[in-house]
Structure formats: structure tokens, C-alpha cells
Amino acid sequence: MIFLSKSKLIALSIVALAATSSVLAYAAQDTQEANGDKAQKLKVKLPKQPEVWELYPTLDKEMYKPDFVDNSGLMGGSIPEDTGPGHMLTDNTMVNFLGFQGAYYASEVTGEGVQVIENSLNIAESGDWKALGLVRNETTEVVGQIKVEAVLHGADGSILETVKDKIEVESIRPGEPAPFELKANTPVEQVASIDWNITTDEVKQQAARDLHLKVYYELGFGKPDYKGQKREDAPYPYVMSASVNTLDRAIKQAELTAAWIDENGKVLWIEQAKLDPMFRNGMVEYSAAYFQDIVVTDPTVGPKLNQVPYLLWVVGRQ
Amino acid sequence: MKKFSSLLRKAFVTATAGLCLLGMFGNTPAAEAAKYGDVPLTDAINAAGSNLGTSGLKQNQLAAMMVAVTWPEVIDNSAPTGYREYVPSPMTVGRADVSTANGTMLWADGVVSSTYKYARAHWSAGIGVYQLDGAGMGANVSLHQAVMTDTASGVVAAEISRLYTNATGTAVEKRRAAWKPWYGCGTNKINCENNYIATYNATTDALNITRDTTVTRSGGLQTKTCYTASAPTATWTCYRWDASLAQGHKGSWQYTPTGSASLQPLPLPFYTYYKYDSAVGKNVEYRHWLKAETGYDNSKWGARVFGLNPRSGVNWYSNSTLLVQ
Numbered sequence: 001m002i003f004l005s006k007s008k009l010i011a012l013s014i015v016a017l018a019a020t021s022s023v024l025a026y027a028a029q030d031t032q033e034a035n036g037d038k039a040q041k042l043k044v045k046l047p048k049q050p051e052v053w054e055l056y057p058t059l060d061k062e063m064y065k066p067d068f069v070d071n072s073g074l075m076g077g078s079i080p081e082d083t084g085p086g087h088m089l090t091d092n093t094m095v096n097f098l099g100f101q102g103a104y105y106a107s108e109v110t111g112e113g114v115q116v117i118e119n120s121l122n123i124a125e126s127g128d129w130k131a132l133g134l135v136r137n138e139t140t141e142v143v144g145q146i147k148v149e150a151v152l153h154g155a156d157g158s159i160l161e162t163v164k165d166k167i168e169v170e171s172i173r174p175g176e177p178a179p180f181e182l183k184a185n186t187p188v189e190q191v192a193s194i195d196w197n198i199t200t201d202e203v204k205q206q207a208a209r210d211l212h213l214k215v216y217y218e219l220g221f222g223k224p225d226y227k228g229q230k231r232e233d234a235p236y237p238y239v240m241s242a243s244v245n246t247l248d249r250a251i252k253q254a255e256l257t258a259a260w261i262d263e264n265g266k267v268l269w270i271e272q273a274k275l276d277p278m279f280r281n282g283m284v285e286y287s288a289a290y291f292q293d294i295v296v297t298d299p300t301v302g303p304k305l306n307q308v309p310y311l312l313w314v315v316g317r318q
Numbered sequence: 319m320k321k322f323s324s325l326l327r328k329a330f331v332t333a334t335a336g337l338c339l340l341g342m343f344g345n346t347p348a349a350e351a352a353k354y355g356d357v358p359l360t361d362a363i364n365a366a367g368s369n370l371g372t373s374g375l376k377q378n379q380l381a382a383m384m385v386a387v388t389w390p391e392v393i394d395n396s397a398p399t400g401y402r403e404y405v406p407s408p409m410t411v412g413r414a415d416v417s418t419a420n421g422t423m424l425w426a427d428g429v430v431s432s433t434y435k436y437a438r439a440h441w442s443a444g445i446g447v448y449q450l451d452g453a454g455m456g457a458n459v460s461l462h463q464a465v466m467t468d469t470a471s472g473v474v475a476a477e478i479s480r481l482y483t484n485a486t487g488t489a490v491e492k493r494r495a496a497w498k499p500w501y502g503c504g505t506n507k508i509n510c511e512n513n514y515i516a517t518y519n520a521t522t523d524a525l526n527i528t529r530d531t532t533v534t535r536s537g538g539l540q541t542k543t544c545y546t547a548s549a550p551t552a553t554w555t556c557y558r559w560d561a562s563l564a565q566g567h568k569g570s571w572q573y574t575p576t577g578s579a580s581l582q583p584l585p586l587p588f589y590t591y592y593k594y595d596s597a598v599g600k601n602v603e604y605r606h607w608l609k610a611e612t613g614y615d616n617s618k619w620g621a622r623v624f625g626l627n628p629r630s631g632v633n634w635y636s637n638s639t640l641l642v643q
Contacts (some may be wrong), residue, residue, distance in 0.1 A: 049625050051601075052458040056476040058369050063469050064459065066601060067591040068554035096457065096625030214454045215627070216499045227414040227444075229390075232505045241498065243454075245480070278485040278495045288480035290498050309630050 041108035042140055044174035046089075047097035047209070055212055055245055057286060089175075091119060091265060094309065098247075099173075099209035102311030103261065106175035109138040114146055114198045117177060122266040129184040129191050132267040134177040134259070134311075135167070135198060143172050144203040148180045151195040161186045168272060169257050169313045171207040177311065179259040179270045208316030211254065212245040215312070216290065221302035237297040238305045242273070243290040244283075244314050251316035252282040256291045259311045260304070268308065269301050283316075351526050352402035352517045354385055355533030355566060358447065358467035359525075365471035369479040378525050382518035383482075383496060383510075384474050385527070388447040390502035390509040393570050402513060405530045407566030408465050408537025409559060412444030412451075413582045421629040424582070426607075426618050428634065432577035438586040439607040439618040440577075441632045447537075448474045452628040454499060460592035460603045462557040465539045530566075538563035543643040544589060553643065556591040586612045589642060592624070600624065606640045 053061040089095065089107040097105070104117060120134040129152060137143050146167040152160045161184045169178045219226050219239035233239070244254050254275050260268045271294045279289035296302045359381070366380035373380070388406040415421050422428045424443060426436035443452050445464035448471075450456030455473055456464050463469040478496045485495035493511065497503040503510035517526050540563065544556035561572055561584055577583035585607075592603040601624035609617045617638035622628050 049600075050458070052473065055458065056473060058371075058476050059472045063472070064463060066594040067460075067556065069594045069596060071596045094626050094631055101625075214457065216454050217451075217501050219501075226501050227412065229502050229504065241501075243499070276495075278487060278491070281484070281486055283484055286480070287484045288477055289484050290481070290495075 042111050104177040116196045119265050129186050129188045131182045136177045137172045140174045144201040147199045149197040152191045153193045155192040208251050211314045213312050214243045216241040218306045220306040237295050238302045240294040245288050246283045250284045254316040257313040351528045353405045353528045356529040356531045357535045361467040361471045365475035369475040373479045373483040386510040386513035387500040391449040404567035405533050406447040407564050409564040411442035423632040436618050438583045440583045440585045441620050443628050446470050461590045467535050533565045538565045546639050556589050560587040606638045
């Protein structure tokens with residue numbers, strides 16, 4: 001599928017609505033605070049990246065501790081200054097937090113609800129209108145379920161079609177992105193402008209996000225072997241094998257969401273996977289399981305997926 | 319790495335199954351047993367003992383499941399008499415990551431070319447006998463912890479035990495689940511199952527593995543003391559990785575050192591450590607290629623924040639000021 005470049009997006013307007021009481025109230029408060037200084041953003045508490053001995057409490061912490069603790073900038077300038085607490089994450093900063101891996105996580109938010117990340121938008125260049133992209137929770141509270149709606153307008157301003165998507169990732173934390181995919185029956189060339197409406201439900205039962213993600217391996221599309229091991233899944237689709245570790249909370253089910261982004265930061269593809277049926281009994285505290293392999297056979301996008309970064313989310317249900 | 323042809327593999331599997339039957343009756347000649355580093359095997363057994371949990375596994379049984387992954391991961395399967403006779407090298411670095419993933423940042427300055435002037439200042443993603451990978455089980459450990467068989471075994475024992483415990487099905491199916499992280503275990507994990515059967519006697523709960531005392535816990539990784547000229551009294555432990563000092567089998571990963579279109583370069587000697595950087599609140603792993611040892615005109619160095627896939631997460635720099643006592 002071919003997608004529009006950012007420059008070809010015409011009259012993109014974004015309307016973010018916070019629909020429920022708790023989020024709406026908080027967003028309003030945030031906006032008030034933000035009104036004092038338009039450039040002022042609100043810092044959020046970032047999720048934890050656990051130490052290896054926190055993931056595996058059977059390990060002897062002393063054996064895994066750092067070779068030294070650098071309080072004085074020895075070998076300073078060694079990593080980007082935007083990767084730690086007190087430093088602002090940019091859209092390009094890769095992070096690995098509990099429940100999330102990848103880019104587009106913000107350490108500061110506007111306080112203005114959930115918003116489309118414009119740079120992530122990938123809109124079809126031909127055929128029927130279709131969009132892949134990310135929203136981000138710009139509040140300082142966890143939001144429950146997010147619904148994204150695109151109102152497609154013609155050149156005369158009339159509404160051509162309205163399409164909606166429910167984002168599968170739940171309990172989206174402050175500053176966290178989440179992926180969506182929208183498909184319309186309207187030819188893309190007829191669409192002159194888009195209004196984005198985003199609604200959120202309050203958190204009814206907060207999903208477990210304090211889960212650790214790992215990718216075991218990615219198998220390249222069309223590649224007959226992986227690290228010298230011959231594959232037996234001809235014609236060799238793209239495959240991602242990923243796993244999850246629980247910490248101090250048991251879960252009954254977990255779902256992985258993956259989004260791949262191209263070199264310009266636009267969402268290329270989105271996939272979901274449930275836990276492998278081997279783990280149908282769920283996961284106890286401090287346990288491990290893996291997801292059903294993500295397999296992509298699409299000959300256009302498949303070859304790209306192991307060449308570009310991915311964003312991963314995991315949501316557990318108790 | 320080169321691998322067995324399927325025909326050779328079948329012949330090998332048949333032969334080892336026969337040896338296994340002999341082993342069950344205690345008649346396996348020592349020369350036909352699998353070989354493994356002495357302390358590395360002890361480390362695997364000890365780690366297994368600390369991670370049995372509620373798996374129902376026995377200590378030696380879990381240890382056999384652990385070491386079963388090492389031969390297909392790091393030994394050249396084209397060895398004529400069976401790869402279990404070759405002792406896995408703790409200093410092994412993966413070489414076949416080319417075009418398997420978004421790996422540009424494994425290469426110095428992000429230049430993916432074996433002819434680049436600093437090509438052998440190369441950040442290898444898969445490390446050690448278990449090939450702990452920075453995208454997976456190696457994400458939150460440093461290189462030396464992936465090399466040292468005590469620390470590497472701890473992580474592997476914990477993950478294998480957890481997967482086995484959580485999985486449903488028969489014992490064979492649960493073992494397959496436990497080996498999921500290692501693609502080298504093959505379809506239906508047959509390579510690892512064969513190694514497990516060949517090295518573990520379930521009747522006597524004994525390991526059928528010959529210990530090689532020439533392969534140590536570090537596998538040849540040297541412990542050093544590092545500092546910088548600006549603060550010469552502030553020293554810390556660092557480690558020197560030098561392929562020429564590696565113990566164990568090297569034929570599977572020490573060839574064509576400059577690499578090729580399908581093979582990553584073999585790194586030149588480098589120094590590595592990890593620190594907690596209080597300025598950014600992160601653990602950071604470093605690898606420094608000093609020009610005095612590489613012959614390059616610049617001391618290249620790379621840094622990876624723990625948790626990040628090195629294929630996209632290594633930052634590269636020039637003019638390292640690292641000094642070594």
C-alpha cells in the first residue's frame with residue numbers, strides 16, 4: 001500500500017474530546033495550568049524499567065550490579081541526554097518500560113486530552129482512504145479505552161464519510177502512545193480534509209501494564225535461514241516471536257500489540273497476538289510466557305518489517 | 319555460522335540417539351559424551367538448583383535443558399563427528415545477524431559495510447554460550463554478564479524454568495515451550511531435545527557430559543581496571559574481550575574476520591563495562607575499541623542503554639578517553 005507523505009496531507013485538523021468525567025476534569029485542570037505559560041508542559045511519571053534482579057528475584061543482586069555508579073560524569077556525553085528522568089523524551093527516543101517498548105513516549109504532556117501524533121500518520125495515497133497512526137495520552141492520568149474517529153470532508157466541506165476505530169491497547173498511561181487503523185470506503189483523492197475526534201472511556205478495571213516485554217527473534221521476510229538455521233516455513237514470511245514476564249501480579253491473559261514505523265516515523269503496520277495456547281492457564285507472579293508468533297505474509301510490507309523499528313505494547317487481564 | 323545439512327543432521331541424530339541408549343545403561347565411552355566447560359557446567363547446575371521453583375524438574379534435568387541450547391547456538395554443526403564434542407566458548411559472539419533485523423547500529427557509526435574503516439569496531443548482539451541477545455534475555459545484562467557463565471546461567475535458568483512451569487502439555491511439549499527463545503533449537507526444538515536426551519539420564523538423574531577444565535567461567539574474558547585521565551583515581555572494573563584469548567570451540571565463529579555481505583565482522587579487541595549513570599538514571603553498557611590495540615586512527619566507542627535493542631539502540635562516538643591499568 002502506498003501512503004501519503006506528510007506534505008500531501010491537506011487541511012488536517014485535530015479535535016480531541018475527553019468524554020468522561022474523570023479524564024475531562026483532569027484535562028481541564030491541566031489546561032488551566034498550561035494556560036499560564038503556553039510553552040509549559042506537565043511532567044509525567046514514567047513507567048519503570050526493572051533491573052534484571054527485579055525481573056528474576058532468584059538472582060543474586062550483587063552478581064549483577066553495575067561496575068560503578070557514575071555520579072560525576074565520567075565518560076560523560078555517552079548517551080543522549082533525553083533518556084533519563086528529568087530529561088525530556090523526544091518522539092525519536094527509544095525506551096523500554098514495563099508494558100511498552102519503542103519510540104513516541106512523552107515525558108511531558110500538554111494536558112489537552114488524547115491527541116493524534118501527526119508525524120505518525122500514514123494515509124493511503126491511492127485507493128480507498130485508509131490511515132495508520134498513533135495517538136498519545138496528553139493527560140496526566142491513565143485513560144481507559146480510546147476511540148478514534150475521522151470525519152472525511154470533500155473539497156466543498158461536505159462530510160463524505162465518518163470512520164471509527166477502538167484502540168486495543170487499554171489503560172494508556174500519561175505520555176504513552178497507542179496505535180490505530182482506520183479504513184473508509186471513500187476514494188482518497190476525494191478527501192480534502194479530515195477532522196479527528198477522540199473519545200476516551202474512564203478506567204473501569206485497570207488492565208495490567210506492569211509486564212516486561214522481550215522479543216525472542218524476528219525472522220526476515222523471504223529469508224530462508226535465520227542466523228544460519230534453515231527455516232522450514234517457506235515462502236518465509238516475516239515472523240516476530242515475543243514474550244512477556246510478570247512481576248508481582250498474576251494475570252489470566254495478555255495481549256501483544258505491535259506497530260512498525262518507517263524511517264520517517266510513520267506507522268507502517270499494526271498486528272496483535274494473544275498468548276500462545278500453551279499458556280492457556282494464565283501466568284502466576286514472576287513467570288514467563290510467549291505470544292503466538294506474529295506472521296506477516298503481505299509481500300509489500302513484509303520485507304520492510306525487520307528493517308525498521310517497532311513499538312510494542314502488552315496488556316494483561318486479571 | 320555454517321550448519322549441518324539436513325542429511326548429515328539426520329545421520330548425526332540417529333547416531334546420538336544410539337549413544338543415548340548406551341548411556342542409559344551406563345556404557346557410554348567417555349570419548350563419545352558431550353563436552354562442556356568444567357566451571358560453566360557447574361554454574362549451570364548451580365543456577366538450575368536456584369530456579370527449580372514449582373517446575374517439578376530436577377536440578378540436573380534443568381541444567382541439561384539449559385546446556386542443550388548451547389551447541390546449536392554456538393557450535394558449527396558441520397563438524398564431522400558431532401557438535402556436542404566441541405566445547406561451547408563463553409566468549410562467542412554472534413556473526414550471522416546481517417540482514418536479519420534492523421541492525422544498522424551494530425556497526426560503527428551506523429555504517430553497514432564490512433569495508434568501512436572501523437568495521438571491526440562492531441557491536442555484537444548475541445553473546446556467550448547461550449547467545450543472550452540485547453533484544454531479548456540479554457536486554458538487561460551487560461556483555462560480561464552474558465559471557466560469564468554464572469551470571470548468564472542465572473538468567474537462562476530462571477527463564478527456562480518459568481516457561482516450563484507455566485506451559486501446559488506433556489513433558490516434551492513443556493520442554494519445547496521452554497526452548498522457544500532459541501531459534502537454533504530447530505523445528506519442534508528437535509536439536510535441543512536430542513541434546514537433552516543425549517546428555518541427561520532420566521533414570522539415574524545423571525548428566526552424561528565430560529568436563530573440560532580448559533574452559534573457564536569467563537572463557538578468556540580478562541578483568542581489568544579502567545579510568546580516565548581527567549580523574550585517574552576514580553577507577554572501576556572493566557573487561558577486555560579479545561577473540562584470540564577465547565577458550566572452547568572457536569571454529570564456528572572465528573573465521574573471515576572482516577565479515578562479508580552475509581557475515582558480521584569479528585570484533586577487534588575491546589574493553590567493556592556497565593555503569594549506572596545517575597545523571598540520566600539509567601544503566602548503560604559501553605564497549606571501547608582503543609586505537610592502540612585496533613590500529614585504527616581513532617578510538618571508537620559505543621554505548622547502549624539497558625533494555626534497548628542494540629540493533630537500533632547503540633550510540634557511537636569517537637576519541638575515547640578510556641585508559642586501562
